[in-house]
Amino acid sequence: MDREIVKLIAQAGGIAIFPHVSADGDAIGSSLALALALKNAGKKVIVYLEENIPTVYRFLPGTELACFYDTQDEVMDINIALDTGDVGRLGTRGDAFFEAPCTINIDHHVTNTKFALLNFVDDMSASTGEIVYTLLKKLKLGIDRDIAACLYTAVSTDTGGFKYSNTTSETHRIASELLATGIDIGELSQRIFDNTTYTKLKLTQKAIELLELHENAKLAAVAISQADLQATGAKDEDCDGIVNIGRSIEGVEVSVLVKEKNAEEVRVNLRSKTHVDVSEVAAAFGGGGHKRAAGCTVKGSLQEVKEQMINVLKEKLQ
Ligand SMILES: [Mn+2]
Incomplete structure (x- = not known):
């Protein structure tokens, strides 16, 4: 993880988080996890959505920190794009993203265009959730059960339930630490994977x-x-x-x-x-x-x- 990014986030008072359009489990889970951790650290934090959170992820903690962008909204110190490979994936929020004096792009897509002022792209990470986990560790922010549930959602969905070839021993090590917080993975998995309409x-x-x-x-x-x-x-x-x-x-x-x-x-x-x-x-x-x-x-x-x-x-x- 880039030291400059860690330092800037640690110093910021207000941060807005931008998951990609048609947000999936990784985009939503990593965004809510980061938002909850930053809020616990006393920061002003908001997650700007392109669409409503998909029904399947609405049970996650932290959804109260997410909303739609309004041009009247206060400009934050830092805007962070998560799991977003290029500006197009910001959808209609592209202009809003670049309003902040500092923009950060944290992602794991090999095709990432590094569109922000500071970019951390690790295509060896199976999910952006894994990167956010590492970021929280570097920021020395605690991972409580709510944050763990969001990160577990991110990590497990982008690996197809730890089945895809992107899954590494690091993925499992992180999942293990998330489990140690006491999250109920039976319930989480049922809600995420065995739940249809x-x-x-x-x-x-x-x-x-x-x-x-x-x-x-x-x-x-x-x-x-x-x-x-x-x-x-x-x-x-x-x-x-x-x-x-x-x-x-x-x-x-x-x-x-x-x-x-x-x-x-x-x-x-x-x-x-x-x-x-x-x-x-x-x-x-x-x-x-x-x-x-x-x-x-x-x-x-x-x-x-x-x-x-x-x-x-x-x-x-x-
Ligand atoms: Mn992803």
């Missing part, structure tokens, strides 16, 4: 119906339109995890989910199993991510973008 299941059913296999069944593709979302009553956040269905199929190396955002834009989620670097593919389209999980937003119709992705991925698979 009927509409999400309907969307999953639709996605399986729409799933196509290409390139000798090494490539799985699903295209979800706004009409599909409306027909199933699903929300955007319900698409989280759908891309993993394709990857789980025996013999599939790459899975792609293309989701219509609106008439002009399509969100693309990419997953690979063992060797294709999907962060390169996402970066070529202005997005980013990790070797085995990445994403980008592409202009065009759903059908056009789907075909474009299939063509690019076919080449990668050869």
Whole structure:
């Protein structure tokens, strides 16, 4: 962890935290954990959201510190972006982020563009939660049960419940220390991983119906339109995890989910199993991510973008 960053955070009176758009468990968990710890240290702290916190993470401690940005809000000493690979992932909060005299970018995406004044990017960390854990240790801030629950959410979701290849012994060492605070991981895991809604299941059913296999069944593709979302009553956040269905199929190396955002834009989620670097593919389209999980937003119709992705991925698979 960068000493300058630790020093500046220690000295700051007010800090705002910015998780990425379509915030996942790592973005929400690490943001709330850092917010709670800084608040315990007597600092003024706020988490600026792009959207409402996904339903599944609303039980987490610290959600009362999160809200939407208002142009009337006081400018903080430091704005910290967490788990955010590039400015685009700040969504509509880009201008707000750069208002503070000091900006810090803490992340683990290999494609991070280092857009802040100070940047700490560790792509060997499985989650931003791991980095925030280390940061709290360097700041000598205590990790109570509430903070541990948030960090455990971050660490466990970005590793797919400690199953993905990004999981290291350090990941488990941190998880072990979090468990030692007395958090109930049975309850946490049930809320995070074994918890779905009927509409999400309907969307999953639709996605399986729409799933196509290409390139000798090494490539799985699903295209979800706004009409599909409306027909199933699903929300955007319900698409989280759908891309993993394709990857789980025996013999599939790459899975792609293309989701219509609106008439002009399509969100693309990419997953690979063992060797294709999907962060390169996402970066070529202005997005980013990790070797085995990445994403980008592409202009065009759903059908056009789907075909474009299939063509690019076919080449990668050869
Ligand atoms: Mn992450």
